[in-house]
Each structure stands twice: as C-alpha cells, then as structure tokens.
Amino acid sequence: MKTENEIRVRFAPSPTGYIHVGNARTALFNWLFARQKGGVFVLRVEDTDIERSREEYERNLIQDLRWLGLDWDEGPDVGGKFGPYRQSERLDLYHRYAAKLLEEGKAYYCFCTPEELESQRQAALAEGRMPVYSGRCRNISLDEARRRLSAGEEGAIRLKVPEEGLIQFEDLVRGPVEFDLKLIGDPIIVRSNGMPAYNYAVVVDDALMNITHVIRGEDHVSNTPRQILLYQALGWKQPVFAHLSMVMGKDNTRLSKRHGATSVDQFRRDGILAEALCNYLSFLGWSPPEGNEVLRLEELVKLFDLSRVSRSAAIFDYEKLHWLNRQHIRLLPAEKKLELALPYLREAGLAGPELSPAQREWLEKAVTILVEGVDKFSELPQKFSLLFDFEPENLDQEARDIIQTDSARKVLGAFIQKTSGLKEFNYELFAALTGEIKKETGIKGKDLFHPLRVALTARASGLELDKFIPLVEAGAKLDFPQRIKSCLERIAEISSILRK
RNA sequence: GCCCCUGUCGUCUAGCCCGGCCUAGGACAUCGCCCUUUCAAGGCGGCAACACGGGUUCGAAUCCCGUCGGGGGCGCCA
Numbered sequence: 001m002k003t004e005n006e007i008r009v010r011f012a013p014s015p016t017g018y019i020h021v022g023n024a025r026t027a028l029f030n031w032l033f034a035r036q037k038g039g040v041f042v043l044r045v046e047d048t049d050i051e052r053s054r055e056e057y058e059r060n061l062i063q064d065l066r067w068l069g070l071d072w073d074e075g076p077d078v079g080g081k082f083g084p085y086r087q088s089e090r091l092d093l094y095h096r097y098a099a100k101l102l103e104e105g106k107a108y109y110c111f112c113t114p115e116e117l118e119s120q121r122q123a124a125l126a127e128g129r130m131p132v133y134s135g136r137c138r139n140i141s142l143d144e145a146r147r148r149l150s151a152g153e154e155g156a157i158r159l160k161v162p163e164e165g166l167i168q169f170e171d172l173v174r175g176p177v178e179f180d181l182k183l184i185g186d187p188i189i190v191r192s193n194g195m196p197a198y199n200y201a202v203v204v205d206d207a208l209m210n211i212t213h214v215i216r217g218e219d220h221v222s223n224t225p226r227q228i229l230l231y232q233a234l235g236w237k238q239p240v241f242a243h244l245s246m247v248m249g250k251d252n253t254r255l256s257k258r259h260g261a262t263s264v265d266q267f268r269r270d271g272i273l274a275e276a277l278c279n280y281l282s283f284l285g286w287s288p289p290e291g292n293e294v295l296r297l298e299e300l301v302k303l304f305d306l307s308r309v310s311r312s313a314a315i316f317d318y319e320k321l322h323w324l325n326r327q328h329i330r331l332l333p334a335e336k337k338l339e340l341a342l343p344y345l346r347e348a349g350l351a352g353p354e355l356s357p358a359q360r361e362w363l364e365k366a367v368t369i370l371v372e373g374v375d376k377f378s379e380l381p382q383k384f385s386l387l388f389d390f391e392p393e394n395l396d397q398e399a400r401d402i403i404q405t406d407s408a409r410k411v412l413g414a415f416i417q418k419t420s421g422l423k424e425f426n427y428e429l430f431a432a433l434t435g436e437i438k439k440e441t442g443i444k445g446k447d448l449f450h451p452l453r454v455a456l457t458a459r460a461s462g463l464e465l466d467k468f469i470p471l472v473e474a475g476a477k478l479d480f481p482q483r484i485k486s487c488l489e490r491i492a493e494i495s496s497i498l499r500k
Numbered sequence: 501g502c503c504c505c506u507g508u509c510g511u512c513u514a515g516c517c518c519g520g521c522c523u524a525g526g527a528c529a530u531c532g533c534c535c536u537u538u539c540a541a542g543g544c545g546g547c548a549a550c551a552c553g554g555g556u557u558c559g560a561a562u563c564c565c566g567u568c569g570g571g572g573g574c575g576c577c578a
Contacts, residue, residue, distance in 0.1 A: 012578095013578090014577085014578050016577090016578080046578065048577095048578080049577060049578060051577090052577080052578085110576090112576095114575090114576065117575085117576085118575090121574085121575085124501095124502090124574095125501060125502080125574085126501080127501085127502095128501050128502060129501085129502065130501095130502050130503060130574060131502090131574060131575095132574085154576095156576050157576095158576095174505075175517090177504085177505090178504095179503090179504080180503085183502085183503060183504095183574085188575085188576050190576085191576040192576060193576075195576085197575090197576065197577090197578095198577070198578045199578095201578095202578090217572095218505080218571080218572060218573095219572060219573075219578095220572095220573095220578095221504075221505075221572075221573075222503085222504070222572075222573045222574075223573085223578095243505095245505090245506080245571080245572090246571065246572070248570090248571080250511085252569095252570060252571080253571095254571090280512095283512060283513080283527090284512075285512085285513090286512095286513090287512070287513050287514070287526085287527085289514090290514085290526080291526095293526085293527055293528090308514095310506095310512090310513075311505075311506065312505085312506045312507065312570090312571085313506075313570075313571055313572090314511090314512065314513090315511060315512075316511095316512095317511050317512065317528070317529085319511080319528060319529055320511075320512065320527080320528045320529080321528095322528095323527090323528055323529085324528090326541090330541095372540070372541055373539090373540045373541055374540095402538095434537090444537090445537060446537055446538070447537090448537070449537035449538075450537065450538060452537085453537075453538065459538095459539095460538070460539085461538050461539040461540085462538080462539070462540095463539085463540090464536080464537085464538090464539090464540095465537075465538095
C-alpha cells in the first residue's frame with residue numbers, strides 16, 4: 001500500500017517531563033497534516049539524553065497524546081516497519097553510519113576537551129564573533145585517531161563542513177531560508193560517550209524512516225543547515241522543512257508555569273476538553289479561512305493548511321481557550337457532561353462512589369444546568385455549592401442588604417407565614433404564593449423576588465428560581481453524602497434568624 | 501556580543517506574495533443595550549490596530565531602506 005510519494009511526518013519528543021502545550025501544538029500540526037494528506041504519522045522517542053530521559057515520562061507522553069485524540073501509525077508502543085522507534089534502541093544504526101562517514105573522510109575524531117572548547121567559545125564571544133569550532137582536529141588521520149583512542153583517550157566524532165558556501169532550503173512556513181557556512185562549525189555527531197548527538201540522530205532516523213516533511217519548532221531552524229549537510233554527506237534525500245513559531249506567555253516570554261497551566265496533563269486535570277485544547281492550539285499561528293471557529297478535530301483536518309501558518313510568535317490566551325472549552329462543553333450530550341463532571345464532584349465530596357439511578361438522573365440534570373457558563377469542569381463543585389450549601393448565618397453584605405429593606409421584611413414575613421403549615425413545596429406553589437404576596441403587598445419585580453432568592457439560597461445571585469427550586473426539592477429527597485436542604489427547611493432556618 | 505527571523509485592535513488573526521475593491525474584516529476579551537425576578541448564557545451594537553521614520557508611486561498595511569520593539573539560535577541538551 002506504500003506509494004512512492006506517500007507523505008510521512010513524525011513527532012519526536014524527548015521524554016524529559018510532562019508534555020508542554022507548545023510541543024502538543026507541534027504534534028497536532030504534524031498530525032493534522034498527515035491526516036489531511038492521507039499520510040503516515042510516526043511517533044519517535046528521542047531518549048538519547050540519558051541524564052534526563054525517564055521511562056515514566058514516555059508513558060505520560062503517550063497517554064497525553066492519546067487523550068488529545070492524536071493517534072499514530074508507527075511508534076514505540078504500536079511498532080511499525082521502520083522501527084525501533086526509540087533512539088536508545090537504534091544506537092547500532094548511528095554507529096554504522098558514523099563509521100561510514102569516518103571511512104569516507106567526511107567525519108573525523110576530535111580530541112578537544114570540553115574545557116578547551118568552552119574557552120575558545122568565550123574568546124570568540126568576547127571578540128564579537130560567532131563561536132565556531134576551530135577545526136583543530138580536522139587533520140588527525142583516522143589511523144592516528146584510532147591509536148589515540150585505543151591508548152585510552154576520549155574522542156567525539158565531528159562532521160567535516162565546507163568552509164565556504166551557502167545552504168539554502170525552502171521552508172513551508174518561512175519561505176526561502178539560507179545560511180552562510182562560515183558561521184557553521186563542524187558539528188559533533190557522536191559524543192565521546194558513544195551517544196549520538198541530536199542533530200545527527202534526527203537525520204539518521206528521519207532518513208531511515210522515510211520522513212518526507214519535518215514540521216517542528218522554530219528553535220530548530222538553525223539546526224537545519226547542519227542536518228542538510230548530513231543528508232548530503234550520507235547521500236540521502238532531504239525532507240521538506242516547516243518551522244513553527246514559538247508559543248509565548250502574556251509577557252512575551254516563553255510560556256512557562258508562571259503564566260498558568262502549560263502541560264497537557266494539567267489542562268486535562270482542570271477539566272479542559274481535549275477537543276477544545278486541540279481547537280485552541282490549532283489557532284496558535286493558524287486560523288481557518290472563514291466562518292465558525294468552534295471546530296472539532298475532523299473539521300480541523302479538513303481546513304488545516306500549513307501555508308497559512310503565521311511566522312510570528314503567538315501569545316497563549318487562556319481566555320479564548322476557556323471560551324472554546326465552553327463551546328465544546330455545550331456540544332456534549334448530557335450523559336457525557338455528567339461522566340466528565342463526576343470525578344470533580346466526587347473529589348469535592350458531593351457524590352459517592354456508587355450512584356443510585358435516581359441520583360444519577362438528578363446529577364445529570366444538575367450538571368447540565370450548572371455547567372453552562374463554566375470555563376472548565378474543575379469549577380463545577382463551586383457551582384454546585386449553590387445547591388448543597390445553605391448558610392443563612394453567613395450572608396455576605398450584598399445578600400444582607402437585600403433582606404434588610406422594609407419591603408423585603410414585608411415580603412419575607414408574608415412568605416414565611418404562607419409556607420408555615422406546608423408539608424410539600426414546589427415551584428408551582430412558589431409561583432402561586434408569590435402571586436398572592438404581590439397582590440396583597442403591591443410589591444413586585446426585583447423587590448419581590450430578590451429577598452426570596454436570598455431566603456432560599458442564602459446568596460444574592462445564582463440560578464433562576466424556576467430551575468433552582470425543582471432541583472433542590474428533588475435533590476433533598478436523595479441520599480447524597482452531603483444532604484441538600486429542602487426549601488421548607490431553608491425557610492424555617494431563615495425565619496428563625498430573622499426573628500433574632 | 502554575533503547571526504537569523506518577526507512586528508495589523510489588549511490577544512489570536514484576515515488582508516501583504518499579485519499596490520487602488522481597506523472609511524482594514526472576523527474571533528476572544530472589554531463596554532453598552534435587549535432579554536430576564538438577580539447573575540450567567542444568548543441576541544444586538546460600540547470602543548479598539550497597519551511599531552516608527554524615510555523613500556518609490558497618481559496612489560502603500562501591501563514594494564525598498566533605516567530605526568526601534570519582540571523572538572530564536574550561537575552545547576559532547578534536545
């Protein structure tokens with residue numbers, strides 16, 4: 001089924017921590033590109049930095065990407081015909097091609113110590129030059145290098161780069177890009193500890209995995225000429241490159257914890273929908289041609305266009321993410337809303353581990369009503385406190401002011417009196433009673449309803465009472481970990497407080 | 501310090517390549533109004549930008565140069 005011009009892209013994170021939204025955007029753009037073009041999306045784990053890579057991070061990474069709704073056709077967990085997909089398992093490949101480059105005189109051993117290199121770099125910086133490797137070990141013959149190696153010296157392998165010339169390439173988002181070779185020193189391709197350097201490993205992997213399009217962050221543009229040089233030295237066809245601008249925080253510095261949530265994991269915990277996150281991430285540097293901006297993954301696949309991607313950095317806007325999240329939540333069916341809300345309600349102690357059918361039904365109704373206007377699911381328990389918490393002795397100033405007016409006292413007095421003998425309460429009854437009070441006292445509108453709201457909710461604002469009362473009445477009959485007080489109980493409490 | 505990239509409403513952006521259709525469009529945020537017994541949601545409307553300075557041109561957001569701002573890079577990190 002593999003055709004000659006099959007498009008193959010890859011996302012190649014290093015497992016050194018939780019996946020950042022900037023990386024998630026890169027993954028998403030690769031995925032959208034692949035899916036739109038009917039191509040292949042490869043996940044490759046770049047774990048050659050032994051110091052920082054950890055196995056659990058790889059699991060998190062996979063979990064986060066799957067949660068986002070991105071799937072890959074080849075990868076460490078699903079296999080594929082170009083594997084292995086973990087760089088740590090491809091070491092022999094890197095060594096094989098390094099040996100070839102060495103044999104052909106395109107690479108050489110370098111015995112300069114890190115200290116020497118560092119002082120050269122400092123010297124160059126001090127003189128206002130670009131620090132470029134001096135090429136001191138360039139002319140050490142392979143034979144001599146081998147002797148020194150077997151004598152116990154440590155050496156790294158460097159690629160020989162022409163001293164003059166231009167490296168040019170066409171970047172799918174940045175247009176034509178060129179680099180002066182004078183500013184590029186011979187890069188290390190294999191470290192003295194035997195591990196491949198990033199620039200080298202990527203090239204070997206991308207080439208051997210037949211990657212046709214490399215879509216990655218802007219921080220890699222300056223690596224690109226070195227990598228192109230490597231493709232040339234190895235006689236491989238180079239892929240098409242596309243470099244995405246960075247994602248910044250409000251103050252125009254790289255997005256970090258200071259700015260708020262930054263990891264996919266954290267957004268998930270906060271109750272941001274995967275679809276909303278993807279929708280938002282796709283808008284960082286890109287925008288749909290026209291029309292609706294609330295888009296699901298499949299719609300993004302249709303509309304996405306790399307050539308429309310902006311070259312300048314984008315600032316991450318939590319407000320817009322939240323708006324999109326609200327829109328996506330709204331599109332969810334009620335049972336899905338409940339399913340997503342339940343963990344937050346349980347954690348807040350509002351729902352037990354087991355739900356009776358009646359409880360489930362009630363919660364579904366309550367969630368559907370209360371989730372309106374909520375930025376993310378983690379805010380839901382707060383909203384639920386309107387139903388679960390009733391503390392008339394702790395009224396805030398606003399609520400207190402509302403019930404302290406003369407007309408409010410009149411309204412409440414009448415209301416308490418009319419409800420005193422009641423066994424049952426419901427919204428119809430409430431409507432009838434307020435009608436009577438209106439007729440008897442002449443008080444209407446806000447002056448009539450606002451005190452009653454405070455009496456029933458102990459708050460100055462909240463749900464519409466025609467939604468609130470049925471919900472509270474039904475909820476009071478159910479056995480929740482934290483009991484909901486019925487309207488009549490609430491009225492009794494408030495009347496005893498008013499008497500004081 | 502040096503090299504490269506980038507600069508349209510507060511934010512994401514459309515328009516820029518192929519100058520006039522731009523009194524610069526959309527979305528988020530904000531403000532106001534409507535709806536509503538409050539809030540929210542929703543509907544309607546308002547405020548708000550071509551970084552600056554020079555050119556080129558009959559005409560520039562669009563082309564050229566410079567300045568300034570922002571970002572990225574300059575590793576035996578990825």
